[in-house]
Amino acid sequence: MSEEKQPKIRFKGFDDPWEQRKLGEVKTIKDGTHDSPRYVPKGYPLVTSKNLNDSGLNLSDVSYISESDFDSINKRSKVNVGDIIFGMIGTIGNPVLLDESNFAIKNVALLKNDGPIQNHWLIQYLKSDVFNRLTSEKTAGNTQKFIGLNVIRNLIIDTPSIHEQVIIGSFLKLTDSIIAANQSKLEQLKRLKKLLMQKIFNQEWRFKGFTDPWEQRKLGEIFNIIDGDRGHNYPHESNFLESGNVLFLDTGNVKKNGFNFETQKYISDQKDKQLKNGKLNVGDFVLTSRGTLGNVAYYDKSISQKFPEIRINSAMLILRKESSQHLSNLFLESSLRGKIIDNFMRNDHVGSAQPHITKKDFSKVKLNIPQLWMEQDKVGKIFQNIFILIAANQRRLDHLQSLKKYLMQNMFV
Known part of the structure; x- marks a missing residue:
């Protein structure tokens, strides 16, 4: 690998060149059904690209299929925990590392958890600008974009050693966990603010000692x-x-x-x-x-x-x-x-x-x-503290997301 293709950021002790490999040579790659099974009110989820987003798998708006269709699709492309799926038609990408498997897939690429490439490293690579640029050059279609299964198998990617894959994957996974924890804390603070707004301003909750109507x-x-x-x-x-x-x-x-x-x-x-x-x-x-x-x-x-x-x-x-x-x-x-x-x-x-x-x-x-300035002040101060906490957590989250973006731009080639 040429010097200019070295990642800008590497962990200490790693200076070996990354090896170029065809994705299909290091991973078993399949895709989901291309048929249109009959949907049923209750059954097994059928995941398509619309159910994949930056946050992972979203089954809130999923369609369901019968057990027989589920079994039929799984003969072709059964998903397992640890596999990776990403959209092939319409929205290309949005890769997800699976932590559940009780569903079938349609028009979605499936990268099995096998071969010499660690999926914890690969999921980060698939989210990088490097991979997005690679796939954007290979997509076809005008009104609806798609990328073929053989095209995916023939994509050439630069891969580090197993040891370096493990370290990069673990580090970026930890970064994602910290970001997710901060997102969760921020959402909790926003829910607390909403609850306090509802209860205090309709005077359902009052500070002790204040009973006069507003x-x-x-x-x-x-x-x-x-x-x-x-x-x-x-x-x-x-x-x-x-x-x-x-x-x-x-x-x-x-x-x-x-x-x-x-x-x-x-x-x-x-x-x-x-x-x-x-x-x-x-x-x-x-x-x-x-x-x-x-x-x-x-x-x-x-x-x-x-x-x-x-x-x-x-x-x-x-x-x-x-x-x-x-x-x-x-x-x-x-x-x-x-x-x-x-x-x-x-x-x-x-x-x-x-x-x-x-x-x-x-x-x-x-x-x-409130008629009394003291009650006004108490209400104002509790919300001031909430506003400060929300703003501080939002800034922290923004900084973490900027850090992750920088790492993703500089840790892959």
Whole structure:
């Protein structure tokens, strides 16, 4: 193997060249039935490419076949735990290493768990960009893509020694397990947030010592709702700068978890002076009102220290608390991130041709608020902690997924 085809990342102690092999020489490769058996209400699952995804095998939308059809298909291509299957028609790929086997397959490639190639290594290789590029060159069909069984058998892949396969496969499997655990934790936190939102805001759950009923207020009474400047001085793409004093928000800067400043664009001080509405004050909330609807971010002191001057774009609204309102900002933030936006959008207040949140209609939305500031603060703080945990776990998951992507791009040839 030529030097330039060496993997960029290898474990210490391995420097032998990888060997080129035909996939069909190192694996028994079959495919599922190409017939269309009669489906039945109850029976054995018949797995097709639609049941394969990045997360593995998904049987939530599977069709069922009779026992006789199941036995007939399995004479041709019985699946076992440890085998690999991937889509051959329509969606090519989405390989899955099987941990169950009580189903039959149709139009799906089957790579048996045999030969000199470890399936724990092979499953990672099949998910790599290297293999995706290889198969994309070999697919046929216009309206519906497919890759033939003989084409798969004749694919030439670069393979390391058994020892290196075991180490790579085990390492990437561990990485996948850590990612899956973080995904599970993140989903648990989101479910907890949803439960707390439901129980606390309908006042089914109350903090000890608080029994007074909550009062209902219109958002227009609580906030001064401000549009961004949409006049003739509104900046064009040519006005944006890579750095400067005045950050000009893009819709991507306001996510479900608050502000995100991975991408930034600025306007000049001169352009800033030409604009009227739309500049943030500390304590303002920003709401995305066009395109991506209902994301909320809070402009607090910590963010203002990093970005002292920020303007919203025309697809956002500023919610500026009226000075007469002695309300907890933490409570208001948790309320705005709750069901209030979803309910507003569900009640068809978002326009038709171009969905958007109108300032006039949004000001009429009613919000239930505890009468005592102390209860507001307690509610706000519990949700602030949940928001922080969700954001931290999301960042960790993003970093892990970026690491896995980097490894997959650099550990195979």
